[in-house]
Amino acid sequence: MATxxxxxxxxRGLALMLSAAGxxxxxxxxxxxxxxxxxxxxxxxxxQLVAAAVLLPIARPNPLRLTRAxxxxxxxxxxxxxxxxLALYTAVDRVGLALxxxxxxxxxxxxxxxxSRTRRDLLCAIAVAIGVYILVLPGPSSDLLGIGFxxxxxxxxxGYILLNRIVGRRLPGLQGTAxxxxxxxxxxxxxxxxxxxxxxxxxxxxGFAVVAGILSSAVPYTLDLxxxxxxxxxxxGVVMSAHPVMAAIAGLLLLGQQLALHEVAGxxxxxxxxxxxxxxxxxxxxxxxxxxxxxxxFGFGRRSKA
Numbered sequence: 001m002a003t004x005x006x007x008x009x010x011x012r013g014l015a016l017m018l019s020a021a022g023x024x025x026x027x028x029x030x031x032x033x034x035x036x037x038x039x040x041x042x043x044x045x046x047x048q049l050v051a052a053a054v055l056l057p058i059a060r061p062n063p064l065r066l067t068r069a070x071x072x073x074x075x076x077x078x079x080x081x082x083x084x085x086l087a088l089y090t091a092v093d094r095v096g097l098a099l100x101x102x103x104x105x106x107x108x109x110x111x112x113x114x115x116s117r118t119r120r121d122l123l124c125a126i127a128v129a130i131g132v133y134i135l136v137l138p139g140p141s142s143d144l145l146g147i148g149f150x151x152x153x154x155x156x157x158x159g160y161i162l163l164n165r166i167v168g169r170r171l172p173g174l175q176g177t178a179x180x181x182x183x184x185x186x187x188x189x190x191x192x193x194x195x196x197x198x199x200x201x202x203x204x205x206x207g208f209a210v211v212a213g214i215l216s217s218a219v220p221y222t223l224d225l226x227x228x229x230x231x232x233x234x235x236x237g238v239v240m241s242a243h244p245v246m247a248a249i250a251g252l253l254l255l256g257q258q259l260a261l262h263e264v265a266g267x268x269x270x271x272x273x274x275x276x277x278x279x280x281x282x283x284x285x286x287x288x289x290x291x292x293x294x295x296x297x298f299g300f301g302r303r304s305k306a
Contacts, residue, residue: 013231017239018246020220020227025101025246027215029254030208032092037205040089042195043212045188047085050213052178052185054221059178061171066179073166074176078183080163084156087149094146097251098259102135102244102267103150105274107157112277120280124273131273135266237278241271 031043038046066074084104091100106128113125136147167176195201228236244267251257259267 020223031212046209061175098248101247107154131269
């Protein structure tokens with residue numbers, strides 16, 4: 001068995017995780033190109049179908065054999081998937097990729113900080129609040145609705161973390177995630193039907209949405225899964241902090257979204273707090289991917305959001 005965080009494995013794992021983060025944000029930027037034709041809901045509908053097409057052959061769940069105790073949290077998880085991606089993409093459409101992703105990132109960070117009452121974590125929570133205020137700088141011209149959607153995505157991600165623990169205990173492997181993703185995709189089918197009937201779906205828009213599904217779901221999921229075989233969840237959690245940074249780069253290069261100085265400062269503070277939180281959580285000893293170490297358990301490990 002390979003040793004976790006051995007130099008060769010950690011270097012390869014780091015490259016895979018950074019590639020996954022970059023792929024996820026490039027996918028989101030590609031999806032934004034389709035907003036004008038099919039809107040955020042249309043992009044999410046296509047993305048969910050792509051995610052289901054990837055997860056179902058891997059997990060091979062049998063929905064007919066699920067018990068009531070297994071269905072309840074799985075359906076709740078499906079609702080979380082549907083709301084989380086729609087809220088995020090709506091926020092991206094209104095306030096830009098970097099700001100939307102950073103706001104969404106507050107979800108797992110808030111769950112991690114809520115699990116402790118230490119003075120360090122209290123200071124981290126205060127720092128996050130300051131960072132968010134600097135990032136947003138609320139005023140008369142602020143898109144409060146867009147910011148609200150970003151925070152709604154954060155709340156959904158926090159709910160996903162907590163629900164995923166229940167689903168993981170009641171269903172083996174990725175079966176719960178696969179079923180929840182499929183249910184979410186089915187829920188979005190009426191959106192796709194309406195878009196096709198109203199002749200709003202153009203080849204370009206549909207292509208951008210498919211690319212978004214592949215780059216934001218299939219590719220990062222596969223790379224993250226491979227990466228976790230060679231690095232610890234603590235290292236994984238630190239690298240997760242690259243997502244807001246990658247979002248800023250993708251937004252600039254692919255969407256022409258330039259950041260103001262206060263936005264760069266706010267993102268930097270939020271990312272720094274996440275790194276401090278994850279590193280502090282891992283001081284108690286090595287954490288394996290299947291353990292209950294706080295950094296991994298609260299969502300700083302494998303991000304299998306569909």
